[in-house]
Amino acid sequence: MGKIKVAVFGCGAIAQRRHIPEYADNANVELVAFADPILERAQEMAATYGGTSYASYEELLKNEKVDAVSVCTPNYLHAPMAIAAANAGAHVLVEKPMATTAEEGEQMIEAAKRNGVFLMVGHNQRLMPPHVKAKELLDSGLLGKVLTFRTSFGHPGPEAWSVDGRESWFFRKEEAIMGAMGDLGVHKSDFIRYLLSDEVAEVAGFIGTIDKKDTDVDDNATCIVRMKSGAIGTLVASWTQYKGGDNSTVLWCEKGVMKIGTVEGDEVIIELTDGTSETFKVGAMATNEKQVPSGVIDAFVESIITNTPPTISGEEGLLSLKVILAAFESQATGSIVKL
Known part of the structure; x- marks a missing residue:
């Protein structure tokens, strides 16, 4: 397979300091799109790492065909974004807490299953x-x-x-x-x-x-x-x-x-x-203060490449x-x- 096309939803601290640089360092990944309601943030990431910037994740999913998505947004958006990405056929890595209610967590797991994609939670x-x-x-x-x-x-x-x-x-x-x-x-x-x-x-x-x-x-x-x-x-x-x-x-x-x-x-x-x-x-x-590689991104990418379900699965995230x-x-x- 070619490189895994990745989009990042949310370009705040966790995206800037961990997800995006770790994707950029992974030879199997191509960062193709960034979404943030503060468009300048997404533009800045696109300018640095390549790819297209969007003010909304819906726009991004409508315009881009991506293999995987990182959800790095405020907690209340985790479920709707993860479900939308899964419905678009993308594997999903979501920051913790995976959701704000158990029902949301279950819906996310269900959406991933239904679409035949992986759901992983960033419990580094x-x-x-x-x-x-x-x-x-x-x-x-x-x-x-x-x-x-x-x-x-x-x-x-x-x-x-x-x-x-x-x-x-x-x-x-x-x-x-x-x-x-x-x-x-x-x-x-x-x-x-x-x-x-x-x-x-x-x-x-x-x-x-x-x-x-x-x-x-x-x-x-x-x-x-x-x-x-x-x-x-x-x-x-x-x-x-x-x-x-x-x-x-x-x-x-x-x-x-x-x-x-x-x-x-x-x-x-x-x-x-x-x-x-x-x-x-x-x-x-x-x-x-001291960012060392979290290992989460590499594990997520490895799951996709080898078609092996992630150990830090949606089910695990939900139990936690x-x-x-x-x-x-x-x-x-x-x-x-x-x-």
């Missing part, structure tokens, strides 16, 4: 070298069963990350639907499901807007989760870690402890109850989203929600 935490290594070690049985854990993702908030700063859609409830939980929490629900090869059975969520002004979206969440295996842990998402942001996970197991991303430079540390310990320097995790939605339900009702 699974692909980061420390996380790949941690899973390999855990699966080897070295640490025995996971008993308790904590997993956390926090930074100072989207104002430093988004191309619109404090004016970003991230802070507008009608476009974002959810804040830190949709931005960061869903990464961690996905990661813990993947790492433990386990599903969340119950969740209790404490979610609120603690410090960000003039916004209704959550800036912090602490959740308690019980896995099907019985393991209990906490999941934290925060936009107010103004100093010392966190993207770490610690697992306390039968035979020792595993620390992931707790020490700069020592990405995975295992300390066993027999007194031995080992450190794995396997390469850093991506941060907003449901954990976050359950945490919101718990916050709203004051009860523990069973999944």
